[in-house]
Amino acid sequence: MSPVSLRRWSWIHKWSSLACTVFMLLLCLTGLPLIYHHEIGQMLGNEVEAPALSPTQAGAAPLRADLDRVIAAGKARYPDKVMMYMSQEADEPALWFLTMGAHPNDEKFVSIAVDARTAQYVAEPPIEGGAVMAFLFHLHVDLFAGVPGKLFLGFMGLLLIVAVVSGVVLYAPFMRKLEFGDVRHGRTARLKWLDLHNLLGIVTLVWTLVVGATGVVNTLADVLLQYWQSTEIAAMVKPYAGQPMPARLASMEQSVQHARAVQPGMAVAFIAFPGTPFASPHHYGIYMRGDEALTSRLYKPVLVDAATSQVTDQRTLPWYLSALLLSQPLHFGDYGGAGMQFLWALLDLATIAVLGSGLYLWLKRGRAAARPKAGTASKPAPQPALAREGESR
Protein backbone atom coordinates (compact mmCIF):
# COMPACT_ATOMS: atom_id res chain seq x y z
CA MET A 1 0.00 0.00 0.00
CA SER A 2 1.37 3.38 -0.96
CA PRO A 3 2.07 5.82 1.88
CA VAL A 4 -0.55 8.22 0.53
CA SER A 5 -3.34 5.67 0.43
CA LEU A 6 -2.27 4.34 3.83
CA ARG A 7 -2.60 7.83 5.24
CA ARG A 8 -5.99 8.23 3.58
CA TRP A 9 -7.37 4.98 4.97
CA SER A 10 -5.94 5.81 8.41
CA TRP A 11 -7.75 9.13 8.29
CA ILE A 12 -11.02 7.45 7.27
CA HIS A 13 -10.64 4.82 9.99
CA LYS A 14 -9.79 7.34 12.67
CA TRP A 15 -12.60 9.79 12.05
CA SER A 16 -15.37 7.32 11.23
CA SER A 17 -14.50 5.45 14.43
CA LEU A 18 -14.18 8.49 16.64
CA ALA A 19 -17.52 9.86 15.46
CA CYS A 20 -19.45 6.70 16.34
CA THR A 21 -17.46 5.05 19.16
CA VAL A 22 -19.34 6.58 22.10
CA PHE A 23 -22.70 5.61 20.60
CA MET A 24 -21.48 2.15 19.63
CA LEU A 25 -20.25 1.58 23.18
CA LEU A 26 -23.69 2.62 24.41
CA LEU A 27 -25.36 0.26 21.92
CA CYS A 28 -23.10 -2.65 22.89
CA LEU A 29 -23.61 -2.08 26.62
CA THR A 30 -27.40 -1.73 26.37
CA GLY A 31 -27.58 -4.52 23.81
CA LEU A 32 -26.00 -7.02 26.18
CA PRO A 33 -28.97 -7.21 28.60
CA LEU A 34 -31.37 -6.99 25.65
CA ILE A 35 -29.96 -10.29 24.31
CA TYR A 36 -31.33 -11.83 27.52
CA HIS A 37 -34.50 -9.74 27.80
CA HIS A 38 -36.75 -12.80 28.03
CA GLU A 39 -34.69 -14.33 30.83
CA ILE A 40 -34.41 -11.00 32.67
CA GLY A 41 -38.14 -10.47 32.25
CA GLN A 42 -38.83 -13.86 33.77
CA MET A 43 -36.46 -13.10 36.65
CA LEU A 44 -38.18 -9.78 37.34
CA GLY A 45 -41.59 -11.44 37.06
CA ASN A 46 -42.53 -9.28 34.09
CA GLU A 47 -42.95 -12.15 31.67
CA VAL A 48 -46.45 -13.59 31.35
CA GLU A 49 -46.78 -17.34 31.31
CA ALA A 50 -49.77 -19.38 30.33
CA PRO A 51 -51.41 -20.93 33.40
CA ALA A 52 -51.41 -24.68 33.79
CA LEU A 53 -54.71 -26.26 32.87
CA SER A 54 -56.73 -28.51 35.13
CA PRO A 55 -56.64 -32.19 34.10
CA THR A 56 -60.18 -32.03 32.73
CA GLN A 57 -59.34 -28.95 30.66
CA ALA A 58 -56.13 -30.49 29.38
CA GLY A 59 -58.00 -33.66 28.43
CA ALA A 60 -60.21 -31.74 26.02
CA ALA A 61 -57.37 -31.09 23.57
CA PRO A 62 -56.83 -29.40 21.22
CA LEU A 63 -58.14 -26.49 23.16
CA ARG A 64 -58.66 -23.26 21.29
CA ALA A 65 -61.07 -20.65 22.54
CA ASP A 66 -63.37 -18.75 20.22
CA LEU A 67 -61.57 -15.51 19.35
CA ASP A 68 -64.69 -13.46 20.04
CA ARG A 69 -64.61 -14.79 23.61
CA VAL A 70 -60.92 -13.87 23.87
CA ILE A 71 -61.80 -10.32 22.84
CA ALA A 72 -64.77 -10.31 25.22
CA ALA A 73 -62.38 -11.11 28.09
CA GLY A 74 -60.47 -7.92 27.33
CA LYS A 75 -63.68 -5.90 26.87
CA ALA A 76 -64.92 -7.14 30.25
CA ARG A 77 -61.83 -5.66 31.83
CA TYR A 78 -61.93 -2.38 29.89
CA PRO A 79 -65.54 -1.77 28.76
CA ASP A 80 -64.70 1.79 27.61
CA LYS A 81 -61.73 0.88 25.44
CA VAL A 82 -61.64 -0.41 21.86
CA MET A 83 -59.49 -3.13 20.40
CA MET A 84 -56.34 -1.92 18.60
CA TYR A 85 -54.38 -5.12 18.02
CA MET A 86 -54.21 -8.71 19.10
CA SER A 87 -51.15 -10.86 18.60
CA GLN A 88 -49.64 -14.22 19.33
CA GLU A 89 -45.99 -15.17 19.64
CA ALA A 90 -44.85 -18.10 17.52
CA ASP A 91 -43.48 -20.01 20.52
CA GLU A 92 -46.46 -19.37 22.84
CA PRO A 93 -49.72 -20.38 21.17
CA ALA A 94 -51.45 -20.58 24.56
CA LEU A 95 -51.62 -16.80 24.97
CA TRP A 96 -53.22 -13.93 23.12
CA PHE A 97 -51.96 -10.43 23.79
CA LEU A 98 -54.64 -7.78 23.35
CA THR A 99 -53.81 -4.11 22.88
CA MET A 100 -56.69 -1.80 23.81
CA GLY A 101 -57.02 1.97 23.87
CA ALA A 102 -59.53 4.83 24.12
CA HIS A 103 -59.31 5.09 20.30
CA PRO A 104 -57.52 3.08 17.57
CA ASN A 105 -54.35 5.21 17.78
CA ASP A 106 -54.15 5.66 21.56
CA GLU A 107 -50.56 6.01 22.71
CA LYS A 108 -51.62 5.24 26.27
CA PHE A 109 -52.74 1.76 25.33
CA VAL A 110 -53.01 -1.17 27.70
CA SER A 111 -51.75 -4.68 27.06
CA ILE A 112 -53.73 -7.67 28.30
CA ALA A 113 -52.77 -11.33 28.16
CA VAL A 114 -55.69 -13.75 27.68
CA ASP A 115 -55.50 -17.53 27.75
CA ALA A 116 -55.94 -18.69 24.13
CA ARG A 117 -57.40 -22.02 25.30
CA THR A 118 -59.94 -20.89 27.90
CA ALA A 119 -60.45 -17.19 27.05
CA GLN A 120 -59.70 -16.36 30.69
CA TYR A 121 -57.90 -13.16 31.61
CA VAL A 122 -54.27 -13.98 32.61
CA ALA A 123 -52.35 -10.79 33.35
CA GLU A 124 -51.47 -7.29 32.27
CA PRO A 125 -47.81 -7.46 31.32
CA PRO A 126 -45.89 -4.22 31.89
CA ILE A 127 -45.41 -2.23 28.69
CA GLU A 128 -42.00 -2.89 27.08
CA GLY A 129 -41.07 -5.40 29.77
CA GLY A 130 -41.04 -3.03 32.75
CA ALA A 131 -39.30 0.24 33.58
CA VAL A 132 -35.69 -1.01 33.54
CA MET A 133 -35.93 -2.91 30.28
CA ALA A 134 -37.90 -0.07 28.67
CA PHE A 135 -35.13 2.35 29.68
CA LEU A 136 -32.42 0.14 28.16
CA PHE A 137 -34.58 -0.51 25.13
CA HIS A 138 -35.03 3.19 24.36
CA LEU A 139 -31.35 3.95 24.93
CA HIS A 140 -30.60 1.21 22.44
CA VAL A 141 -33.27 1.98 19.84
CA ASP A 142 -33.99 5.72 19.70
CA LEU A 143 -32.24 7.59 22.55
CA PHE A 144 -35.75 8.62 23.73
CA ALA A 145 -35.98 10.77 20.58
CA GLY A 146 -38.45 8.80 18.45
CA VAL A 147 -37.92 8.42 14.73
CA PRO A 148 -35.18 11.12 14.50
CA GLY A 149 -33.31 9.32 17.30
CA LYS A 150 -33.56 6.04 15.38
CA LEU A 151 -32.32 7.61 12.17
CA PHE A 152 -29.44 9.24 14.04
CA LEU A 153 -28.37 5.86 15.44
CA GLY A 154 -28.76 4.45 11.93
CA PHE A 155 -26.30 7.03 10.68
CA MET A 156 -23.90 6.09 13.48
CA GLY A 157 -24.28 2.49 12.32
CA LEU A 158 -23.27 3.52 8.80
CA LEU A 159 -20.15 5.15 10.25
CA LEU A 160 -19.43 1.90 12.10
CA ILE A 161 -19.55 0.03 8.79
CA VAL A 162 -17.13 2.55 7.28
CA ALA A 163 -14.86 2.11 10.30
CA VAL A 164 -14.95 -1.69 10.00
CA VAL A 165 -14.24 -1.69 6.27
CA SER A 166 -11.38 0.81 6.61
CA GLY A 167 -10.08 -1.24 9.53
CA VAL A 168 -9.93 -4.32 7.30
CA VAL A 169 -7.98 -2.34 4.68
CA LEU A 170 -5.52 -1.27 7.37
CA TYR A 171 -5.22 -4.83 8.69
CA ALA A 172 -2.87 -5.77 5.85
CA PRO A 173 -0.07 -3.19 6.40
CA PHE A 174 -0.25 -3.71 10.17
CA MET A 175 -0.08 -7.48 10.02
CA ARG A 176 2.29 -8.02 7.10
CA LYS A 177 5.19 -9.04 9.32
CA LEU A 178 3.10 -10.73 11.99
CA GLU A 179 1.43 -14.10 12.07
CA PHE A 180 -2.29 -14.34 12.55
CA GLY A 181 -3.12 -13.83 16.20
CA ASP A 182 0.33 -12.60 17.28
CA VAL A 183 0.05 -10.40 20.35
CA ARG A 184 3.31 -8.67 21.24
CA HIS A 185 3.50 -8.77 25.00
CA GLY A 186 6.40 -7.36 26.90
CA ARG A 187 6.98 -4.26 24.82
CA THR A 188 4.76 -1.23 25.18
CA ALA A 189 1.22 -1.57 26.44
CA ARG A 190 0.12 0.34 23.38
CA LEU A 191 1.66 -2.25 21.07
CA LYS A 192 -0.09 -5.05 22.91
CA TRP A 193 -3.43 -3.30 22.62
CA LEU A 194 -2.81 -2.53 18.96
CA ASP A 195 -2.36 -6.27 18.34
CA LEU A 196 -5.43 -7.12 20.41
CA HIS A 197 -7.44 -4.49 18.52
CA ASN A 198 -6.40 -6.06 15.21
CA LEU A 199 -7.02 -9.61 16.44
CA LEU A 200 -10.46 -9.03 17.93
CA GLY A 201 -11.42 -6.72 15.08
CA ILE A 202 -10.65 -9.29 12.40
CA VAL A 203 -12.18 -12.19 14.36
CA THR A 204 -15.50 -10.38 14.88
CA LEU A 205 -15.45 -8.79 11.42
CA VAL A 206 -18.38 -10.54 9.73
CA TRP A 207 -20.53 -10.60 12.86
CA THR A 208 -20.01 -6.88 13.48
CA LEU A 209 -20.78 -6.05 9.85
CA VAL A 210 -23.97 -8.14 9.89
CA VAL A 211 -25.22 -6.89 13.26
CA GLY A 212 -24.27 -3.33 12.31
CA ALA A 213 -25.93 -3.44 8.90
CA THR A 214 -29.10 -5.14 10.18
CA GLY A 215 -29.22 -2.58 12.98
CA VAL A 216 -29.13 0.18 10.39
CA VAL A 217 -31.96 -1.52 8.47
CA ASN A 218 -33.99 -1.71 11.70
CA THR A 219 -33.65 2.03 12.25
CA LEU A 220 -35.54 2.46 8.97
CA ALA A 221 -38.51 0.39 10.21
CA ASP A 222 -40.85 3.33 10.85
CA VAL A 223 -39.97 4.99 7.56
CA LEU A 224 -40.48 1.76 5.59
CA LEU A 225 -43.79 1.01 7.32
CA GLN A 226 -45.06 4.50 6.64
CA TYR A 227 -44.10 4.16 2.99
CA TRP A 228 -45.86 0.81 2.77
CA GLN A 229 -49.01 2.18 4.45
CA SER A 230 -49.14 5.14 2.09
CA THR A 231 -48.68 2.99 -1.00
CA GLU A 232 -49.82 -0.65 -0.80
CA ILE A 233 -52.25 -0.49 2.12
CA ALA A 234 -53.71 2.69 0.66
CA ALA A 235 -54.20 0.88 -2.67
CA MET A 236 -55.78 -2.14 -0.95
CA VAL A 237 -58.38 -0.06 0.88
CA LYS A 238 -59.01 2.51 -1.84
CA PRO A 239 -62.33 0.97 -3.00
CA TYR A 240 -63.64 1.58 0.53
CA ALA A 241 -62.57 5.23 0.78
CA GLY A 242 -65.08 7.38 2.61
CA GLN A 243 -67.03 4.49 4.04
CA PRO A 244 -67.63 4.86 7.76
CA MET A 245 -66.39 2.42 10.34
CA PRO A 246 -68.88 -0.44 10.58
CA ALA A 247 -71.37 0.13 13.39
CA ARG A 248 -71.00 -3.46 14.51
CA LEU A 249 -67.75 -5.32 13.94
CA ALA A 250 -68.08 -8.74 12.35
CA SER A 251 -67.08 -11.86 14.26
CA MET A 252 -63.31 -12.17 14.63
CA GLU A 253 -63.56 -15.95 14.80
CA GLN A 254 -65.23 -16.04 11.39
CA SER A 255 -62.88 -13.41 9.95
CA VAL A 256 -59.85 -15.45 10.95
CA GLN A 257 -61.43 -18.63 9.58
CA HIS A 258 -61.92 -16.90 6.25
CA ALA A 259 -58.35 -15.61 6.29
CA ARG A 260 -57.09 -19.12 7.08
CA ALA A 261 -59.11 -20.52 4.20
CA VAL A 262 -57.21 -18.34 1.71
CA GLN A 263 -53.86 -18.95 3.42
CA PRO A 264 -53.96 -22.59 4.51
CA GLY A 265 -51.05 -23.70 6.67
CA MET A 266 -50.39 -20.26 8.04
CA ALA A 267 -50.97 -19.01 11.56
CA VAL A 268 -52.12 -15.62 12.78
CA ALA A 269 -49.24 -13.42 13.89
CA PHE A 270 -51.25 -10.31 14.67
CA ILE A 271 -54.53 -8.66 13.86
CA ALA A 272 -54.95 -4.93 13.37
CA PHE A 273 -58.42 -3.56 14.13
CA PRO A 274 -60.24 -0.92 12.08
CA GLY A 275 -58.72 2.55 12.30
CA THR A 276 -55.18 1.44 13.18
CA PRO A 277 -52.30 2.10 10.76
CA PHE A 278 -52.14 -1.58 9.78
CA ALA A 279 -55.80 -1.84 8.78
CA SER A 280 -58.34 0.57 7.29
CA PRO A 281 -61.33 2.23 8.93
CA HIS A 282 -63.40 -0.49 7.32
CA HIS A 283 -61.15 -3.56 7.59
CA TYR A 284 -59.38 -5.94 9.84
CA GLY A 285 -55.76 -6.44 8.85
CA ILE A 286 -54.98 -10.09 9.59
CA TYR A 287 -51.25 -10.77 9.35
CA MET A 288 -50.40 -14.42 8.83
CA ARG A 289 -47.07 -16.12 9.22
CA GLY A 290 -45.70 -19.44 8.00
CA ASP A 291 -44.78 -22.36 10.23
CA GLU A 292 -41.21 -22.99 9.09
CA ALA A 293 -38.06 -21.42 10.46
CA LEU A 294 -37.74 -18.93 7.64
CA THR A 295 -41.40 -18.32 6.76
CA SER A 296 -42.37 -17.80 10.40
CA ARG A 297 -40.40 -14.55 10.21
CA LEU A 298 -42.39 -13.23 7.27
CA TYR A 299 -45.94 -11.90 7.27
CA LYS A 300 -48.70 -12.22 4.73
CA PRO A 301 -51.35 -9.53 5.15
CA VAL A 302 -54.98 -10.49 4.54
CA LEU A 303 -57.52 -7.68 4.52
CA VAL A 304 -60.96 -8.69 5.85
CA ASP A 305 -64.08 -6.55 5.59
CA ALA A 306 -64.94 -5.72 9.21
CA ALA A 307 -68.66 -5.52 8.38
CA THR A 308 -69.05 -8.88 6.62
CA SER A 309 -65.97 -10.88 7.71
CA GLN A 310 -65.24 -11.62 4.02
CA VAL A 311 -61.69 -11.47 2.64
CA THR A 312 -61.20 -8.34 0.53
CA ASP A 313 -57.59 -8.60 -0.58
CA GLN A 314 -54.32 -10.29 0.24
CA ARG A 315 -50.80 -9.38 -0.68
CA THR A 316 -47.25 -10.49 -0.40
CA LEU A 317 -45.05 -8.15 1.60
CA PRO A 318 -42.85 -5.92 -0.57
CA TRP A 319 -39.17 -6.83 -0.68
CA TYR A 320 -38.14 -3.99 1.63
CA LEU A 321 -40.42 -5.18 4.44
CA SER A 322 -39.29 -8.80 3.97
CA ALA A 323 -35.71 -7.53 4.23
CA LEU A 324 -36.64 -5.63 7.39
CA LEU A 325 -38.30 -8.67 8.97
CA LEU A 326 -35.40 -10.98 8.05
CA SER A 327 -32.85 -8.48 9.34
CA GLN A 328 -34.40 -8.53 12.81
CA PRO A 329 -33.29 -12.01 13.90
CA LEU A 330 -29.84 -11.35 12.45
CA HIS A 331 -29.61 -8.32 14.70
CA PHE A 332 -31.17 -9.87 17.82
CA GLY A 333 -29.45 -13.27 17.68
CA ASP A 334 -32.66 -14.89 18.93
CA TYR A 335 -32.98 -17.65 16.36
CA GLY A 336 -30.41 -20.25 17.35
CA GLY A 337 -31.18 -21.18 20.93
CA ALA A 338 -29.20 -20.55 24.10
CA GLY A 339 -25.85 -21.33 22.47
CA MET A 340 -26.27 -18.60 19.92
CA GLN A 341 -27.50 -16.18 22.60
CA PHE A 342 -24.32 -16.80 24.60
CA LEU A 343 -22.07 -16.37 21.54
CA TRP A 344 -23.95 -13.18 20.74
CA ALA A 345 -23.07 -11.91 24.21
CA LEU A 346 -19.39 -12.92 23.80
CA LEU A 347 -19.16 -11.29 20.38
CA ASP A 348 -20.79 -8.20 21.85
CA LEU A 349 -18.14 -8.12 24.60
CA ALA A 350 -15.39 -8.59 21.99
CA THR A 351 -16.81 -5.64 20.07
CA ILE A 352 -16.71 -3.56 23.27
CA ALA A 353 -13.02 -4.52 23.56
CA VAL A 354 -12.38 -3.47 19.94
CA LEU A 355 -14.12 -0.13 20.53
CA GLY A 356 -12.39 0.46 23.86
CA SER A 357 -8.93 -0.48 22.57
CA GLY A 358 -9.44 1.72 19.53
CA LEU A 359 -10.25 4.64 21.79
CA TYR A 360 -7.22 3.84 23.95
CA LEU A 361 -4.93 3.69 20.90
CA TRP A 362 -6.18 7.10 19.85
CA LEU A 363 -5.77 8.61 23.32
CA LYS A 364 -2.22 7.19 23.56
CA ARG A 365 -1.31 8.33 20.06
CA GLY A 366 0.62 11.33 21.42
CA ARG A 367 3.97 9.65 21.93
CA ALA A 368 3.91 7.66 18.72
CA ALA A 369 2.70 10.56 16.59
CA ALA A 370 5.05 13.11 18.12
CA ARG A 371 8.22 11.26 17.11
CA PRO A 372 8.41 12.11 13.40
CA LYS A 373 7.56 15.73 14.10
CA ALA A 374 10.37 15.97 16.67
CA GLY A 375 12.75 14.63 14.04
CA THR A 376 13.96 11.77 16.19
CA ALA A 377 12.51 9.01 14.03
CA SER A 378 15.12 6.61 12.82
CA LYS A 379 13.21 5.89 9.63
CA PRO A 380 12.27 8.91 7.54
CA ALA A 381 9.58 6.99 5.69
CA PRO A 382 6.51 9.23 5.31
CA GLN A 383 4.08 6.76 6.88
CA PRO A 384 1.81 7.36 9.82
CA ALA A 385 3.55 6.40 13.04
CA LEU A 386 0.73 3.98 13.80
CA ALA A 387 1.52 1.82 10.81
CA ARG A 388 5.29 1.94 11.22
CA GLU A 389 4.94 0.73 14.74
CA GLY A 390 2.72 -2.06 13.49
CA GLU A 391 5.26 -3.20 10.95
CA SER A 392 8.31 -3.17 13.15
CA ARG A 393 8.87 -6.31 15.12
Next chain:
Amino acid sequence: MSAGFRSLWGMPILLGVLTAIGLVAGLLGDGWWDLVSVTGLGVPVVVGAWHMFKPAAHRR
Protein backbone atom coordinates in the same frame (compact mmCIF):
# COMPACT_ATOMS: atom_id res chain seq x y z
CA MET B 1 -2.81 -16.84 -4.48
CA SER B 2 0.63 -16.08 -3.14
CA ALA B 3 1.89 -17.56 0.11
CA GLY B 4 1.98 -14.06 1.56
CA PHE B 5 -1.68 -13.51 0.76
CA ARG B 6 -2.59 -16.86 2.27
CA SER B 7 -0.69 -16.29 5.50
CA LEU B 8 -2.15 -12.80 5.86
CA TRP B 9 -5.78 -13.40 4.81
CA GLY B 10 -6.23 -17.18 5.06
CA MET B 11 -7.40 -17.22 8.66
CA PRO B 12 -9.55 -14.05 8.46
CA ILE B 13 -11.33 -15.41 5.38
CA LEU B 14 -11.87 -18.81 6.97
CA LEU B 15 -13.30 -17.28 10.14
CA GLY B 16 -15.45 -14.89 8.10
CA VAL B 17 -16.90 -17.73 6.04
CA LEU B 18 -17.58 -19.77 9.20
CA THR B 19 -19.36 -16.80 10.78
CA ALA B 20 -21.48 -16.30 7.67
CA ILE B 21 -22.43 -20.00 7.59
CA GLY B 22 -23.30 -19.81 11.28
CA LEU B 23 -25.49 -16.76 10.84
CA VAL B 24 -27.43 -18.22 7.91
CA ALA B 25 -27.76 -21.80 9.22
CA GLY B 26 -29.70 -20.66 12.27
CA LEU B 27 -32.28 -18.98 10.05
CA LEU B 28 -32.89 -22.10 7.96
CA GLY B 29 -34.11 -24.37 10.72
CA ASP B 30 -33.81 -25.72 14.23
CA GLY B 31 -32.06 -28.73 15.72
CA TRP B 32 -29.09 -29.64 13.52
CA TRP B 33 -29.13 -26.24 11.90
CA ASP B 34 -28.69 -24.61 15.29
CA LEU B 35 -25.68 -26.85 15.94
CA VAL B 36 -24.10 -25.76 12.63
CA SER B 37 -24.90 -22.20 13.57
CA VAL B 38 -23.29 -22.39 17.02
CA THR B 39 -20.20 -24.07 15.53
CA GLY B 40 -19.83 -21.45 12.83
CA LEU B 41 -20.13 -18.60 15.29
CA GLY B 42 -18.22 -20.37 18.04
CA VAL B 43 -14.99 -21.18 16.20
CA PRO B 44 -14.05 -17.51 15.60
CA VAL B 45 -14.82 -16.73 19.26
CA VAL B 46 -12.62 -19.62 20.44
CA VAL B 47 -9.80 -18.67 18.05
CA GLY B 48 -9.96 -15.05 19.19
CA ALA B 49 -10.01 -16.02 22.86
CA TRP B 50 -7.11 -18.45 22.42
CA HIS B 51 -4.83 -15.86 20.85
CA MET B 52 -5.94 -13.23 23.33
CA PHE B 53 -5.31 -15.30 26.44
CA LYS B 54 -2.54 -17.68 25.35
CA PRO B 55 0.53 -17.41 27.55
CA ALA B 56 3.03 -14.84 26.30
CA ALA B 57 5.79 -17.52 26.31
CA HIS B 58 4.08 -19.30 23.41
CA ARG B 59 4.90 -16.54 20.98
CA ARG B 60 7.69 -17.15 18.60
